[in-house]
Amino acid sequence: MQQLEFELTKEFRDRFQEALDQRDQTFIVEALEHVKAADISALLYEFNSEESKYVMGLLSLGTQAEIVRDLDSDTRANFLKIYESNEIAGIMNQMDSDDAADILNELPIKIREEVLSILDIELRIQVTELLRYEENVAGGLMAKELIKVRVNWTVVQCVEEIRKQAENVTKFYTVYVVDEFDKLLGRVSLKEIMIADARKTVAEILEQDIVYVGTYLEDTEVADMMRRYDLESIPVVNVQGQLVGRITIDDIVDVITEQAEEERQIMSGISENVEEDDSVWRNTRARLPWLLIGIGGGLINAKFMGLFEMELQRVTALAFFVPLIQATGGNVGIQSSSLIVQSLANPGFVVEGLWPRLSKVFLVAIMNGFFLSILVFGANYLLFNERSLSLIVSIALFSVVIFASFIGTITPLILNKLGFNPALASGPFITTTNDLLGLTLYFFTVHLLL
Amino acid sequence: MQQLEFELTKEFRDRFQEALDQRDQTFIVEALEHVKAADISALLYEFNSEESKYVMGLLSLGTQAEIVRDLDSDTRANFLKIYESNEIAGIMNQMDSDDAADILNELPIKIREEVLSILDIELRIQVTELLRYEENVAGGLMAKELIKVRVNWTVVQCVEEIRKQAENVTKFYTVYVVDEFDKLLGRVSLKEIMIADARKTVAEILEQDIVYVGTYLEDTEVADMMRRYDLESIPVVNVQGQLVGRITIDDIVDVITEQAEEERQIMSGISENVEEDDSVWRNTRARLPWLLIGIGGGLINAKFMGLFEMELQRVTALAFFVPLIQATGGNVGIQSSSLIVQSLANPGFVVEGLWPRLSKVFLVAIMNGFFLSILVFGANYLLFNERSLSLIVSIALFSVVIFASFIGTITPLILNKLGFNPALASGPFITTTNDLLGLTLYFFTVHLLL
Numbered sequence: 056m057q058q059l060e061f062e063l064t065k066e067f068r069d070r071f072q073e074a075l076d077q078r079d080q081t082f083i084v085e086a087l088e089h090v091k092a093a094d095i096s097a098l099l100y101e102f103n104s105e106e107s108k109y110v111m112g113l114l115s116l117g118t119q120a121e122i123v124r125d126l127d128s129d130t131r132a133n134f135l136k137i138y139e140s141n142e143i144a145g146i147m148n149q150m151d152s153d154d155a156a157d158i159l160n161e162l163p164i165k166i167r168e169e170v171l172s173i174l175d176i177e178l179r180i181q182v183t184e185l186l187r188y189e190e191n192v193a194g195g196l197m198a199k200e201l202i203k204v205r206v207n208w209t210v211v212q213c214v215e216e217i218r219k220q221a222e223n224v225t226k227f228y229t230v231y232v233v234d235e236f237d238k239l240l241g242r243v244s245l246k247e248i249m250i251a252d253a254r255k256t257v258a259e260i261l262e263q264d265i266v267y268v269g270t271y272l273e274d275t276e277v278a279d280m281m282r283r284y285d286l287e288s289i290p291v292v293n294v295q296g297q298l299v300g301r302i303t304i305d306d307i308v309d310v311i312t313e314q315a316e317e318e319r320q321i322m323s324g325i326s327e328n329v330e331e332d333d334s335v336w337r338n339t340r341a342r343l344p345w346l347l348i349g350i351g352g353g354l355i356n357a358k359f360m361g362l363f364e365m366e367l368q369r370v371t372a373l374a375f376f377v378p379l380i381q382a383t384g385g386n387v388g389i390q391s392s393s394l395i396v397q398s399l400a401n402p403g404f405v406v407e408g409l410w411p412r413l414s415k416v417f418l419v420a421i422m423n424g425f426f427l428s429i430l431v432f433g434a435n436y437l438l439f440n441e442r443s444l445s446l447i448v449s450i451a452l453f454s455v456v457i458f459a460s461f462i463g464t465i466t467p468l469i470l471n472k473l474g475f476n477p478a479l480a481s482g483p484f485i486t487t488t489n490d491l492l493g494l495t496l497y498f499f500t501v502h503l504l505l
Numbered sequence: 506m507q508q509l510e511f512e513l514t515k516e517f518r519d520r521f522q523e524a525l526d527q528r529d530q531t532f533i534v535e536a537l538e539h540v541k542a543a544d545i546s547a548l549l550y551e552f553n554s555e556e557s558k559y560v561m562g563l564l565s566l567g568t569q570a571e572i573v574r575d576l577d578s579d580t581r582a583n584f585l586k587i588y589e590s591n592e593i594a595g596i597m598n599q600m601d602s603d604d605a606a607d608i609l610n611e612l613p614i615k616i617r618e619e620v621l622s623i624l625d626i627e628l629r630i631q632v633t634e635l636l637r638y639e640e641n642v643a644g645g646l647m648a649k650e651l652i653k654v655r656v657n658w659t660v661v662q663c664v665e666e667i668r669k670q671a672e673n674v675t676k677f678y679t680v681y682v683v684d685e686f687d688k689l690l691g692r693v694s695l696k697e698i699m700i701a702d703a704r705k706t707v708a709e710i711l712e713q714d715i716v717y718v719g720t721y722l723e724d725t726e727v728a729d730m731m732r733r734y735d736l737e738s739i740p741v742v743n744v745q746g747q748l749v750g751r752i753t754i755d756d757i758v759d760v761i762t763e764q765a766e767e768e769r770q771i772m773s774g775i776s777e778n779v780e781e782d783d784s785v786w787r788n789t790r791a792r793l794p795w796l797l798i799g800i801g802g803g804l805i806n807a808k809f810m811g812l813f814e815m816e817l818q819r820v821t822a823l824a825f826f827v828p829l830i831q832a833t834g835g836n837v838g839i840q841s842s843s844l845i846v847q848s849l850a851n852p853g854f855v856v857e858g859l860w861p862r863l864s865k866v867f868l869v870a871i872m873n874g875f876f877l878s879i880l881v882f883g884a885n886y887l888l889f890n891e892r893s894l895s896l897i898v899s900i901a902l903f904s905v906v907i908f909a910s911f912i913g914t915i916t917p918l919i920l921n922k923l924g925f926n927p928a929l930a931s932g933p934f935i936t937t938t939n940d941l942l943g944l945t946l947y948f949f950t951v952h953l954l955l
Contacts, residue, residue: 091716091734093734217699245695250668250671266541283544287678287754305737308731318765319768319772319847319931323772325844330848331848342840342873343873346836346877349832350829350880352829353826353833353881354829354884354888358825360824367817368818371821372811374817375806375811377824378828378940378944379807380803381832382799382800382803382940383796386936389773389774390795394788396769398780398782415781418785419785419789422785422789423793426789430797483836486832494828
């Protein structure tokens with residue numbers, strides 16, 4: 056068996072570049088013979104479009120299709136610019152309908168129409184249907200390639216039909232069973248077909264209790280279902296209950312990965328889908344909105360502290376503890392919201408009521424707040440030797456922990472209720488709010504006790 | 506076909522509780538007849554262990570096994586306490602070896618040994634082998650159930666053998682091919698077997714270029730490989746190259762989900778794997794370490810500001826802008842580190858050099874910093890009518906944006922180099938560092954210009 060760990064070393068890259076410069080066909084073909092398409096994709100990021108196209112030309116159309124599919128969408132859009140429409144169609148003819156539809160969607164409208172018009176007739180029909188759906192619903196994720204049999208057939212007929220259909224379907228695990236109107240009735244597993252007596256009918260080995268989704272179900276919900284039921288593929292039906300496609304787990308893995316990435320961006324205050332290798336301008340633009348919110352919060356903070364200028368003039372040391380109060384409020388708030396976001400994302404758990412949730416958060420906050428306040432009181436007393444100021448800081452800190460926990464808990468719940476992504480609450484939003492909250496509580500305590 | 510959307514309504518829950526109180530077997534059996542095991546698991550979270558055990562007793566052993574497998578590990582450990590060892594073994598006999606091994610690992614050692622000793626002999630041998638591996642390596646993820654054929658067999662022999670082996674294997678997509686010493690040679694797809702001429706030998710339809718992993722590969726790397734190559738299962742070999750198991754995509758989906766969850770916890774400063782429904786004490790403990798680091802940073806901040814007491818006494822308004830500076834530094838730092846974490850997590854990209862990376866970050870920082878400084882200068886001038894103070898704040902802000910970007914970029918790279926999770930850099934760690942950094946830069950500017 057061939058070793059497949061393909062590692063892109065600098066040596067290999069340089070040797071490959073050399074071969075490319077000399078158009079050394081033999082070397083390139085041999086070098087890539089046992090390399091998987093996904094690894095060739097990664098390699099092509101190293102070369103310019105013309106060079107990549109030359110390499111592609113030495114590979115089979117099937118491999119070319121896999122490579123194009125594996126490129127990330129920005130790179131792909133750029134790369135395909137140097138291809139003619141008929142070249143794109145030639146490659147696309149080797150793809151599954153869902154991948155072809157996704158890529159068509161990225162092309163400029165004129166090219167899209169051209170390519171579509173010269174695709175193989177069968178693929179064209181399938182793709183045209185898929186183009187109707189939004190990207191982030193079941194219809195936009197599904198592929199048209201699947202294997203289906205009629206409920207009244209025998210197992211022998213089934214096997215014949217499967218042999219015929221299987222040539223066009225790259226990944227198949229399940230055989231779907233439909234009636235004469237294409238209405239989904241259930242499925243039979245390949246295993247069942249291989250084990251079953253050849254004279255039985257499909258109806259006899261039919262598994263009826265299967266999970267399916269409608270074309271308009273959101274991708275994240277499809278992901279939740281497939282994850283919950285450990286499915287490797289799920290059939291998609293239209294409103295009439297007819298089988299129109301199937302979604303495979305590899306697409307769902309992508310959905311889950313993208314979801315996690317989106318959440319990370321939201322949590323870190325990045326407002327559009329941006330990657331490190333996007334342009335400087337795009338990177339700047341993606342960061343600005345949340346920075347501006349932070350700046351807005353900072354200016355309000357400044358104005359607010361201005362109200363206490365007298366107190367600050369009297370006891371300058373008051374200002375020393377603003378960072379401590381604010382940092383703790385921010386940390387507590389993000390911890391709280393993050394736990395709620397996690398619960399909301401975890402479909403295995405039953406939704407608890409608001410009150411048990413809050414009372415628990417409250418208890419945790421009291422424990423943390425109490426512990427931290429005592430500690431800070433001790434530390435302050437040792438560091439600054441100021442009893443009344445230390446007391447004020449500790450009392451404010453305690454209240455900040457309680458309030459920040461509360462806000463961190465209800466914000467994601469409210470956002471979720473209103474249909475926003477609850478992870479928004481773990482981003483700079485909660486930090487900015489909690490900064491203001493911390494300052495208010497601190498100076499309120501100062502005002503009461505100093 | 507049965508509708509499967511199972512929704513746990515309050516009415517159903519109450520009706521079910523009533524049936525449970527009356528031990529109304531008929532109702533329970535009928536109510537659960539078409540409900541998938543994963544949904545029954547979710548339902549059981551609503552009832553106590555005794556009640557759940559009663560419900561379980563009314564279901565088939567196969568369904569019981571699925572339910573136990575789907576519970577989250579804390580709940581399961583608790584629930585299985587009321588089971589005898591022979592009852593656990595009975596349920597476990599219906600599980601795949603990987604699930605059985607995972608669950609055995611959670612049991613108290615005495616129970617584990619008892620259960621293991623009364624498992625079906627075949628499963629016992631398989632599980633005993635799996636128990637040797639750490640949870641987070643390929644060996645710990647793999648199942649022993651797989652279908653393998655000899656390279657010198659004919660397709661007919663294959664089909665016979667597959668029929669025999671398939672009874673013990675719940676999910677199978679691929680048939681692995683081995684030599685007489687069990688060395689992995691490649692695979693044949695089920696599709697190929699169904700399409701191929703029955704008289705051909707396995708060697709003729711063998712696919713040699715397949716991806717496999719060693720038993721000691723880390724789970725996240727297995728996940729990356731399966732994601733990259735769009736695999737639904739991957740074979741696992743030992744150091745001699747013998748086929749010892751296979752990992753299926755559903756386990757990898759769990760790995761990916763857990764990875765995302767872990768990252769979220771790290772980013773939000775939660776130090777142990779904790780869920781909202783864990784105990785108050787565990788929740789408190791999980792939060793304290795990062796809060797303490799924040800407090801430590803806050804105390805250092807306070808001490809540091811103390812050094813500038815004179816300046817602050819002279820111009821109290823200096824204190825007003827500390828929150829603005831620190832918040833912006835924190836936000837910029839987290840944005841930067843998050844983008845790097847994303848690049849590092851994205852296996853599709855080739856690692857770029859440090860310098861191109863830094864120079865780009867630097868450009869983005871200059872643009873953001875410039876824009877924000879101008880804005881803040883204008884705002885401050887309008888709000889406070891203090892030109893020299895406004896200038897100081899803007900200069901400090903500009904430097905903070907640059908430095909925080911730099912620290913946010915190199916910290917995850919360094920952490921990654923040292924073998925730590927780079928997401929650590931997106932947590933309270935970077936915020937605390939940047940708070941101090943911001944304060945230093947601010948007062949340094951004050952010192953120079955005021």
